[in-house]
Amino acid sequence: MPSPEIVVAKPDYWEEAVAHLMRRDRILKKIIPQHGDTWLTKRSTPFVTLARAILGQQISTKAADSLWERFLDTVGRRPTPAGVLDVGLAGLREAGLPQRKCEYVQDLATHFAERRVHPEKWTSMDDESVVSELVAIRGIGRWTAEMFLIFHLQRPDVLPLDDLGLLKAISLHYFSGEPVSRFEAREVSSAWQPWRTVATWYLWRSLESNPVQD
Numbered sequence: 001m002p003s004p005e006i007v008v009a010k011p012d013y014w015e016e017a018v019a020h021l022m023r024r025d026r027i028l029k030k031i032i033p034q035h036g037d038t039w040l041t042k043r044s045t046p047f048v049t050l051a052r053a054i055l056g057q058q059i060s061t062k063a064a065d066s067l068w069e070r071f072l073d074t075v076g077r078r079p080t081p082a083g084v085l086d087v088g089l090a091g092l093r094e095a096g097l098p099q100r101k102c103e104y105v106q107d108l109a110t111h112f113a114e115r116r117v118h119p120e121k122w123t124s125m126d127d128e129s130v131v132s133e134l135v136a137i138r139g140i141g142r143w144t145a146e147m148f149l150i151f152h153l154q155r156p157d158v159l160p161l162d163d164l165g166l167l168k169a170i171s172l173h174y175f176s177g178e179p180v181s182r183f184e185a186r187e188v189s190s191a192w193q194p195w196r197t198v199a200t201w202y203l204w205r206s207l208e209s210n211p212v213q214d
Contacts, residue, residue, distance in 0.1 A: 010039045011154050017195035021202070024191045027173045028199060035205045040197070043151045046119040047112050048079055053147055054104045054139045055097070070095045071105075084109035104139025111137050127155055150197050159189050159196040169203035 021028045043049045055071060056064030074095040075083045084092075084105060092102040111117045117137070122130050127149055134145040146160040160166055161182045171180045174188050192199040 009042075011156070013156050013195070014039050014198065017156060017198040020195055021192060021199055025199070028192075028202060031173070031202050031206045035202060038205070040150070040154060040201050042154055046122070046148075046152060047081055047108070049148060049152045050108055050134070050137075050140065050144070051079055051084070051105055053144045054108060055101055057101075057139070057144065067097060067101075071097060081109040081112035085113060101139070104137075107138040108140075122153060127158065150200070155197060157194045157196045158200070159186070159192075160200065161185055163200075165204050165207055166200050169207055173203070173206065 018032055022032055023029075044052075051071070052064075052068055055067050059067070071092070072079065074091060074097075075087050089102050089106055092105065093099060097105075112119075117133050122133075125133075130149060130153065131142060131145040134140050134148060135142060141162075143160060143162040146158050146162070149155040149158045150160070167180055167185060170185050170188055171177055174180070175184070180188075189196050189199065
C-alpha cells in the first residue's frame with residue numbers, strides 16, 4: 001500500500017522490538033540482520049493512504065500503480081476528499097477506474113468530508129476502535145484497516161491474519177512450506193508480542209529474497 005509521500009524516520013519502538021524478536025524467535029534472529037538497514041516507514045495522509053489501499057485491492061502492484069496514476073491525473077496530485085467529490089463518480093469512471101472502486105473512493109471521500117470518521121482522534125484510539133470506524137466505509141475490510149494501523153499509525157502489535165503474504169512467510173519459515181491455519185499462525189506469533197507488527201514487517205521482507213508462488 002505505497003503512497004507518494006513517505007516519512008523515513010524509524011519508529012521509536014523499533015530497536016526495542018528488534019532486540020525482543022531476535023531474543024525470542026530463532027527464525028527472526030536469522031531474518032532481521034538480512035534487512036538491518038530498513039524499517040517500517042509512514043505513509044502519507046490518512047485519506048491518501050486509504051484511497052490508495054482501496055484502489056489497489058485484489059490487483060497486481062503494477063496494475064495498482066497504473067490505476068493510482070490515473071486517479072491522480074483526474075483528482076490532482078494531492079488528493080483530497082473535496083477534490084474527489086468535485087470530480088464525481090462519472091469523472092472517475094471516465095478516467096478508466098472500475099465502477100466498484102469509484103463507488104468505494106466516493107464513499108471514503110464522503111465519510112471524510114462529512115466527518116463521519118475522526119482521523120484527528122485515531123492516534124489516541126485503541127486498534128479495535130480505529131478498525132471499527134474504518135470498516136464502516138464501503139470497500140474497507142479488516143485487512144485494509146489493519147494495513148492502515150501498520151503503515152499509517154505505525155501501531156506496534158498488529159497481526160494481520162488475513163494477509164496472504166504473512167501466512168506464506170510463516171508457512172515457508174516455520175512449517176517447511178506446508179499450509180498454515182490462522183490458529184497456527186497465531187500460535188507462532190505468541191512469542192512476538194507486543195511487537196507483532198515488526199515481526200510481520202520482517203517476514204514480508206523475507207519474501208522478497210525467498211519468493212513464494214501463489
